[in-house]
Amino acid sequence: MTDSFFASPGSKAEIEEGERLSPKFDADGLVTAVTVDADDGTVLMVAHMDARALALTIETGIAHYYSRSRGKLWKKGEESGHFQTLVELRVDCDQDAVVLRVRMPALGPGVPGAACHTGHRSCFFRSVPLGTAPSPELKLAVNDEGRLFDPAKVYGAPKKTDTPRF
Template identity: 60%
Template sequence: MSQNTNTSTLFPAPQSGAELEEGTCLSPRFNTDGLITCVAVDAHNGEVLMLAHMNAEALALTMKTGEAHYFSRSRNKLWKKGESSGHTQKVLEMRIDCDQDAVIIKVEMGGTGAACHTGRRSCFYRTVPLGAAPSKETRLGFTGDEPRFDPAAVYGEGHGHNH
């Protein structure tokens, strides 16, 4: 599912070695699908809110506008966070990792403060048990992060995963 946006027109070719890791040139390393992983965290308390992906256009729009934009793999399209729900993400800081293939954005949530399409604050609202090998009986636990809005009312019936 290679993305249409030509990364070479928006960003320089990926650097290598010391320039990639220690240099000041932004040269994102998009994967073979033309995407880079993005983790959104609460700018004030560091809570991990969601993991999504950006293509070159989404990364460029996020940098230019200060509002989070992503590429939906399931819908195969660019989207601005909050465009249909009102749960926007104002980006206060963006960081890129050592080999420039992942970014973290520190955001302020708009709307109800829910980042997840299920209505919860964080997409990470379940825990995975540790201390035993996985099996068919393995069950997830809930963190207590209850929905802040009704997804069916905001997105319509049959809404799906939008990252």
Template identity: 85%
Template sequence: MTEISFAPRGSKAEIEEGERLSPKFDADGLLTAVTVDADDGTVLMVAHMNAQALALTIETGVAHYFSRSRGRLWKKGEESGHLQQLVELRVDCDQDAVVLRVRMPPLGPGVPGAACHTGHRSCFFRSVPLGAAPTPELTLAVNDDGPLFDPAKVYGLTKKTDTPRF
């Protein structure tokens, strides 16, 4: 790909309400990427992008991230085949976060795609009980019907310590 080139950061008004893309990367060169199902809005995962990942995502329409654990560009699905095709890419007011509205290939008839390396459709498959101060004994509730694929088979690993992380 050619040199990565975004608009320079302008005034607060230009950044927040203008029509130029001038992303704000943090001290590590990253911004926050929230990936949601384009059809039902389910939040699938939260990850990060560096400038290269953002540019590749825009150019190809396929989600690319920066894996902090691996320290390198990460095309989602490069191992699992579970690519994310973008329907829309949104940027927030201060341009330090993006939302990817994506479609993923179904895992089978009536089985949606899954974004989490645990095999769950969404990384956010547990819910926190509300209404009381948290304690170490607080018990999370599972909010889905369980994993949709077997990570050991998809990633070809007997241990999960090397699976992709965010």
């Protein structure tokens, strides 16, 4: 069924630089999805899409993913209300990854939307110190202003999160 959504892969040059969308799904039927804030470019999260999630995202303009941990379609925000509306969808040269430029609903006056199930705006809220070989003692630094929402209030019991990893 999903085959009918996309073009059959052509030559390497056609895949890499042509005008047809022929996604290269991996052995699990997935492409990598990188989701960024459409306005300031912050990388919000990395997830995956199967053919159906990709097709629904294109058709509706709302981000859909495939949850590997739950083994099913995952419409981001279906439990939390934290939907992602696409401004642009990009595909890379070998068509095994996409970038979603999105907007998310603000959580309050002056409080931006948040993509991470931990309550942080971005899943990438920790930085790795550079310049020396890593060791188990290495300490990550938090690079944001902390949680924007309380996961317990948004998701209830931990099992109910709509953002399993992933």
